[in-house]
Amino acid sequence: MIGWFRRVWETDPRKDPNSVVYIILALVALTFPIIANVLSGGKPNFLLSVAGDAGVYVLLTLGLNVVVGMAGLLDLGYAAFFAIGAYTFAFLASDHLVVTPLQMAVHIPFWIVLIIALFVAASFGLILGAPTLRLRGDYLAIVTLGFGEIVPRVFKNASVWTSGVNGISALDTPMLPFWLQGPWSGDPLQVVQNFKIFDPLAYYVIMVVLLFMCVILVRNLQHSRMGRAWAAIREDEVAAAAMGVNTVQAKLLAFSIGAAFSGFAGTFYGAKLSLVSPENFGFTVSITVLVMVVLGGMGNIPGVMAGSLLVYYVIFILLPQLPDLAVSLANAIGLSGLTQSSGDFPGIGEFVSRLKFLVFGLILVVVMLVRPQGLVPSRERQQELTKGTHDDTTIEDVNAETT
Amino acid sequence: MTGLPSAASSAPPEVVLRLDHVVKRFGGLVAVNDVSFDVKKGEVFALIGPNGAGKTTLFNGVTGLLPPTSGSVIFEGREIAGTKPHKVAELGIARTFQNIRLFEYMTALENILVGEHCRMHAKLWDSLFKTPRERREEKAVTERAMDLLRYVGIDKWANSYARNLPYGGQRRLEIARALATKPRLLLLDEPAAGFTPQEKVELMRLVGRILESGVTVFLIEHDMKVVMGISKRIVVLDHGEMIAQGTPEEVRANPRVIEAYLGKQH
Numbered sequence: 001m002i003g004w005f006r007r008v009w010e011t012d013p014r015k016d017p018n019s020v021v022y023i024i025l026a027l028v029a030l031t032f033p034i035i036a037n038v039l040s041g042g043k044p045n046f047l048l049s050v051a052g053d054a055g056v057y058v059l060l061t062l063g064l065n066v067v068v069g070m071a072g073l074l075d076l077g078y079a080a081f082f083a084i085g086a087y088t089f090a091f092l093a094s095d096h097l098v099v100t101p102l103q104m105a106v107h108i109p110f111w112i113v114l115i116i117a118l119f120v121a122a123s124f125g126l127i128l129g130a131p132t133l134r135l136r137g138d139y140l141a142i143v144t145l146g147f148g149e150i151v152p153r154v155f156k157n158a159s160v161w162t163s164g165v166n167g168i169s170a171l172d173t174p175m176l177p178f179w180l181q182g183p184w185s186g187d188p189l190q191v192v193q194n195f196k197i198f199d200p201l202a203y204y205v206i207m208v209v210l211l212f213m214c215v216i217l218v219r220n221l222q223h224s225r226m227g228r229a230w231a232a233i234r235e236d237e238v239a240a241a242a243m244g245v246n247t248v249q250a251k252l253l254a255f256s257i258g259a260a261f262s263g264f265a266g267t268f269y270g271a272k273l274s275l276v277s278p279e280n281f282g283f284t285v286s287i288t289v290l291v292m293v294v295l296g297g298m299g300n301i302p303g304v305m306a307g308s309l310l311v312y313y314v315i316f317i318l319l320p321q322l323p324d325l326a327v328s329l330a331n332a333i334g335l336s337g338l339t340q341s342s343g344d345f346p347g348i349g350e351f352v353s354r355l356k357f358l359v360f361g362l363i364l365v366v367v368m369l370v371r372p373q374g375l376v377p378s379r380e381r382q383q384e385l386t387k388g389t390h391d392d393t394t395i396e397d398v399n400a401e402t403t
Numbered sequence: 404m405t406g407l408p409s410a411a412s413s414a415p416p417e418v419v420l421r422l423d424h425v426v427k428r429f430g431g432l433v434a435v436n437d438v439s440f441d442v443k444k445g446e447v448f449a450l451i452g453p454n455g456a457g458k459t460t461l462f463n464g465v466t467g468l469l470p471p472t473s474g475s476v477i478f479e480g481r482e483i484a485g486t487k488p489h490k491v492a493e494l495g496i497a498r499t500f501q502n503i504r505l506f507e508y509m510t511a512l513e514n515i516l517v518g519e520h521c522r523m524h525a526k527l528w529d530s531l532f533k534t535p536r537e538r539r540e541e542k543a544v545t546e547r548a549m550d551l552l553r554y555v556g557i558d559k560w561a562n563s564y565a566r567n568l569p570y571g572g573q574r575r576l577e578i579a580r581a582l583a584t585k586p587r588l589l590l591l592d593e594p595a596a597g598f599t600p601q602e603k604v605e606l607m608r609l610v611g612r613i614l615e616s617g618v619t620v621f622l623i624e625h626d627m628k629v630v631m632g633i634s635k636r637i638v639v640l641d642h643g644e645m646i647a648q649g650t651p652e653e654v655r656a657n658p659r660v661i662e663a664y665l666g667k668q669h
Contacts, residue, residue, distance in 0.1 A: 221530055232506050236505075239504040243517055244489050244493055246487075253527065
């Protein structure tokens with residue numbers, strides 16, 4: 001551990017930005033409750049709750065990164081697995097099944113559903129992947145796009161089971177496992193007794209633990225036999241097959257591991273919101289997560305996490321505040337007349353609010369122009385986009401030398 | 404060389420690879436027409452012929468990338484025509500590509516580790532949780548990969564991206580990656596293409612060492628010096644047909660071969 005710290009301390013951040021980003025992310029994650037407390041003047045619940053939601057996206061991004069970044073399979077329907085995870089929790093941890101043909105409620109603890117949802121989502125990854133992964137590139141993207149549309153629609157229309165557009169509400173609140181409540185549940189402080197997790201801080205802690213776990217697992221995977229097989233498939237599928245990589249199996253595995261992450265994310269999301277509805281898993285979710293992966297630095301774990309936090313901040317915090325910011329800016333610089341509507345002009349607030357997504361688009365375009373390789377790119381992407389400008393000899397040079 | 408298969412026994416030569424009436428059609432085009440020959444254990448067997456003769460198509464047929472239309476391919480007594488490429492590699496046939504197909508944005512070492520893939524045992528579980536078994540295997544496999552890099556003489560580039568290796572290094576890396584799959588039959592598709600005379604000599608030495616380690620070598624090559632220098636037997640293809648077979652001397656004297664290469668005499 002100390003050795004690791006020293007190594008990280010001594011690495012040049014320009015040469016190895018990954019360690020630095022890992023450390024920043026970990027420190028922020030661990031101290032965020034305190035930061036939130038300070039920022040909000042003692043009422044951190046809102047910020048913590050937002051952070052929990054952002055964590056859902058980080059989790060999704062980690063999963064999609066396995067599919068898109070590591071194995072190079074363009075998946076445009078990732079939200080489908082998110083939906084499957086969330087609905088799994090909704091079915092298994094609410095009274096809802098009473099009103100379905102099953103006529104009995106199932107209440108499985110959150111922690112167990114996490115595992116179940118993981119397997120359910122992974123299985124759907126296999127089922128959806130099996131017929132499609134023989135396709136390559138653009139064709140795969142189109143088919144996954146189709147699945148991404150079909151799954152929420154099934155949840156919407158199979159209303160006997162899912163109550164359709166209304167979704168499923170009043171989902172169970174996670175409880176601390178009973179064995180955690182055991183020895184000290186009778187103490188006078190009653191900290192843990194019958195501890196129901198309503199508190200945004202508790203959700204935040206669960207999310208951080210989940211994220212730490214997932215990052216470690218997915219990192220292990222990246223530097224393993226399977227991770228290398230994925231990279232090989234991404235680089236040259238034919239050569240990978242000729243070298244003994246079972247490409248169909250490896251791609252299926254990437255697909256279902258990616259799906260497993262969104263099973264986690266879905267369960268957490270359902271539990272925190274206590275509601276799932278087919279409207280929450282549309283195409284925009286898939287695309288948002290894909291944007292997070294690409295913008296953060298495809299294939300690089302700390303990169304995609306940073307990317308997802310940035311994009312989450314822009315979409316869910318910055319953009320909604322933009323009209324208010326514009327109004328206060330106008331007031332501050334003495335143009336308060338702009339805040340009133342006149343003629344065709346609806347007032348600066350409304351005007352900016354209409355431009356929100358234009359601004360979002362501009363931000364994306366600018367980021368991708370400035371850093372096409374992503375915020376914290378993997379070494380590979382870095383190389384790919386700086387072809388020939390490095391001091392390394394390129395193949396072309398050597399060809400010229402030898403012929 | 405440590406990890407490579409042990410030396411070939413001195414028993415009478417047995418057939419490693421047998422092609423029996425192999426045909427490959429692409430629509431109306433017959434790329435390989437009724438080709439039959441045997442590759443014997445412990446020899447360097449060469450496949451030559453003018454451009455477009457169907458040599459690489461034949462390699463693709465053997466390795467399962469483009470299965471033959473008809474005919475059979477028998478490897479160590481086992482029918483492998485139509486077998487999936489990764490299965491073929493598992494059975495013990497490895498290949499290199501005419502236009503180098505390395506994993507460009509992986510390091511030389513990682514390229515070889517991919518070659519080791521089919522000989523490794525780590526399951527998903529082991530990789531996810533970095534079990535002691537997985538760590539041991541990774542360590543062993545990495546050492547073996549470094550050995551292979553040294554074996555072909557490119558260990559100083561172990562941590563460079565494959566695309567940043569000099570051309571000759573890339574060709575060598577491809578051979579090392581193929582050897583990492585622990586093959587008993589190695590298919591080399593124009594290994595000397597673009598080489599300087601010096602590099603060609605080194606390549607021939609390398610092929611000699613590979614042969615000594617017990618791997619049968621089956622190669623496609625244009626450079627007659629290389630072909631005549633290292634191969635024991637040669638098959639000549641022209642327009643998908645086999646026009647000659649025999650020792651280098653026999654092939655060199657064969658009028659049909661001369662015609663195919665130099666055109667008809669007037």
